[in-house]
Amino acid sequence: MSASTTQVVSPPARPTWRWWYWAVLGVGALLGVAFLALDPWLRQYLEKQVAQSTHGRYQLHIAELHTSLWDQSLYVRGVQLRTVGPSITDTAALPPLQLRLGHARLTGVGLWQLLQRGTVPVDSLVLDSLHLRLQGKLPTARQSQPLHQRLPMRLQGLRLGYLALRHVRATYQPDSATAVGWKQATFSAQDILLSAAGAADSQRVGYAAAMQGQLFHLKAAAAQHRLALRRVWFASRPGTLVVDSVVVRPQQPLSEVRSRNARVALQLPRLLLSGLHTADLARHRFRADTLLLLACDLDMTAPRVPPPPIHRLLAPWFDRVQLEHLLLANASARIRGLEEQPRSQRIAVQGSQLRIDSVGAQDQQRVLYARQWDVRTGVVMARLDPPFYELACQSAHLATRGGLLEVNNLRLRPLVSVAELSRRKHHQAPHVTLLIPQLRATAVQYAALTNQHRLAMQTLTIRQPRVQTRSDGRFALNPAHSVATPEALRHLGFTLDIRRINVQNGTLYTIYRAPQNPKPGELTINRVSGTIDNFSNDPHRMSAAHPAVVHATAWLQNRCRLQATLRANLLDPNGRHSITGTFSEGQLSMLNPMTVPTKQLVFRSGLVHNIRFQLQADRQRVTGPMWANYSNLKLTILSQQGGADHKTLGSRLKTTLVNGLFLRDDNPRKGKLQVGNMTSARDLRVSVFTLWRQGIVSGMFNSAGVPALLSKKLSEQQDKPVYK
Structure with a gap:
């Protein structure tokens, strides 16, 4: 075989992708092992951190914990936190605690931002079946920094899209006398931004864009x-x-x-x-x-x-x-x-x-x-001069806008008898019953009343008042000075200023029991109407040049019309005031219901044609002229020791002497009208109304022929009390 035909055969090359496959598989296997170990490690880490940070005071147990990096979520179940360690010095502020959490889920955690320590986004955090029991006072916060500056890992912030707490039950008892707890509660919040920007956002509430909650069956003791x-x-x-x-x-x-x-x-x-x-x-x-x-x-x-x-x-x-x-x-x-x-x-x-x-x-x-x-109110009730009187009204309406005050069916009633009232006060005391169907004030300055102690109004209208006064002459007079006087207005503890008072169709009943006669005397003044202008103790309103002025009309025993005008400087320390008035025609016998039981005096006959008087009064006396035109005046003096007709030989003799020697049967007599003088000393223990009555009585006696000194004495005469 020649060299040219000789060939060298190389072994086949293996693909490189297989190495990458096995590398990724190996890394995946390692990560899988790591992921499988992450959950137990994280659970143990959290439990250990709680024990270490509280020095063994609290113990955390998590029954189940699952993390998912793929879903960026965390799920826990069966969380228990309870107190197991003693309250040592470092943890003395940590109170006994029992916490159970059924399950919780955290989703959508931004891991990349977490690694960068920026503002970490979180989709949601849901806690379900949270039961909390806490005893003892909560520890005092040692850090003054806001919450967003105390985030772990030096995070710049945390943005939580949705937070929910469901089926929350809690009990908190800081001490034996204080406790709070509820059986069921839910809470949710949206878009929570725990950062400097979230803290500065004025539209957020506790870093949250919106929140809502519901709580059931709360109980507390404190x-x-x-x-x-x-x-x-x-x-x-x-x-x-x-x-x-x-x-x-x-x-x-x-x-x-x-x-x-x-x-x-x-x-x-x-x-x-x-x-x-x-x-x-x-x-x-x-x-x-x-x-x-x-x-x-x-x-x-x-x-x-x-x-x-x-x-x-x-x-x-x-x-x-x-x-x-x-x-x-x-x-x-x-x-x-x-x-x-x-x-x-x-x-x-x-x-x-x-x-x-x-x-x-x-x-x-x-x-x-x-x-x-x-x-607006329905029935309003209160004690007045407790415990002797009760003041009540059926309804009331107060409106600061326009200064309106309206009171309907105003009632004042005594809670004890007239004798019991005087006995407990140790002197004669007015026993007053009052009914006013309607009382209405306009232009009341409520701001001045609350801020300046000034009671000011434009008008005060009193419709159809009914006043009954009872007194018992068996008791001594009040040793203190009466406050029912014009000068007493100076001593009020506040400023009073009423431009006009209107009284419409009033009635006054006076009942008096004399010391020696159980049958009381009665006198009625009917159809009382009038006005009071400039009723004030304000120095800017009240003076001698601008006094209070009273115009009044009424009927005595509903049979004789009387008319009077009073002028008084209510800031005058001497109490000076004047009254001009008239009485129309009327039979003097109409006074018998009062004079017979109290003075044993009967007007047997006598017709008043008219009476005019001009009364001047102060803290010492009352004076002034009276023009009394009357005819056929005859009196009968009675005796307490008399028979059925209260007449004895002595009383018959007094009657004959008074009618024959002192009294003028007619005035004018022989064509000349005899002017009477009103003269009577003032007793500061009694009201100004008594002073006026004394003046009228002295003027009547003097007009009828009784000498001035005797008229004065008779008008000033007080019943001798039985009880001191």
Whole structure:
């Protein structure tokens, strides 16, 4: 064989792709082994980290943990965190804790951003069946940095698309007297941006673009009260909070005397808050459109020390509270511990533009923080001069816009008898029963009342008032000076300014029991109508040149018309005032229902044609002329020791002497009208109304022929009391 035909055969070459295949397969196998080992390692790592960071105080156990790099997700099940170690120095602030989590899923983790330590996106985090029990106080936060600056691995931020907590049950008891817990709750939040940009975004709430939650059957105990509510629902968009069935009960029974702290019993079927600006909450400001409270029933015992203003109570949580509208419907309230014992039903309140902070409290144009209030009530009751009187009305309406006040069926009734009232006060005391079908005030300056202690209004109209006064002459007079005098207005603790008071068709019943006669005397003044202008103690309104002026008309015993005009400088310390008046025609016998039981005096006959008088009064006396035109005046003096007709020989002799020697049968007599002089000393222990009566009586006696000194003495004569 020749060389030219000789051939060398090389072995066949193997394909290089096989090496890559086996390399990838080997790497995949290694990664698979790593992935299989990742879940146990991560579970053990988390459990170990919790034990180390709490120095063995807490123990974490995870029943199941699965990660998926392909899906960028994490799933855990059967998580338990509980307290196992002692409360040593380093962990003394860590309270006993029991936490159970049914399962949780984290999806859509941005691994590339995580490796770069940027803002890590996460699609969702869902926690289901979370049960938490915590005892003892929570540790005080040692770090003042915001949450986004405390992220692990020095991440720039975290953006979580969706966060949900479902079937959450929790109990927290920091001490033996305080606890809170609920049976069921859910919470969700969208687009949570934990970063500097998220913290600076004024439209976010706690880094979230929106959040909502619902809670059922919450119970709490704090400040010696227990709270229970059935449901709470909240949504940051559109800023709505709904609370159903709120019940607050004190741990100690409500008391009729003031307690150290307020005791509150409250039932609130529904609370609705709408238009809440949730972003303002992070700046410690509360701003909302409407707060509605339905059928609120409040019963409370007032504390011994009055609480501070509302804006100070809210200061630890909010620098400012703003509400466009506050609505309270069909409410009732009762306050115990106060002597007045106020209570009311069917309360409806509308408040507008409330600003609750120090600025709103000092705003002279606001009334109790609000620009406007409109209040309507059903029955309102309170004690007056407790415990002797009860004041009540059937309904009331107050509106700061326009300054309206309207009270319907206002009633004042004594709670004890006239004798019991005087006995317990140790002197004669007015026993007053009052009924006013309607009282209406206009142009009331409510802002001045709340901010300046100034009660000012344009008109006060009193329609058809009925007043009954009883007194018992068996008791001594009140040793203190009477406050029913013109000069007493100077000593009010506030400024009073009423431009006009209108009284329409009133009636006054006076009943007096003399010491020696159980049958009381009665006198009625009917059809009382009139006006009072410039009723004020404001020095800018009241002076001698601009006094209070009263014009009044009435009927005595519904049979004799009387008319009077009073002028008084209510700031005059001497109490100077004047009255001019007239009496029309009437039989003097109409006075017998009062004079017979109290003075044993009968007007047997006598016709008044007309009487005019000009009365001047001050703190010392009453004086002035009286022109009394009458005819056929005859008196009969009775005796307590007489027979059926109360007449004895002595009383018959007195009657003959008085009619024959003192009294003029007619005035004018022989064509000349005898002018009587009203002269009587003032007793500051009795009201100004008694002073006027004394003046009229002295003038009548003097006009009838009784000498001036005797007329004065008879007018000043007081019954001698039986009880001192």
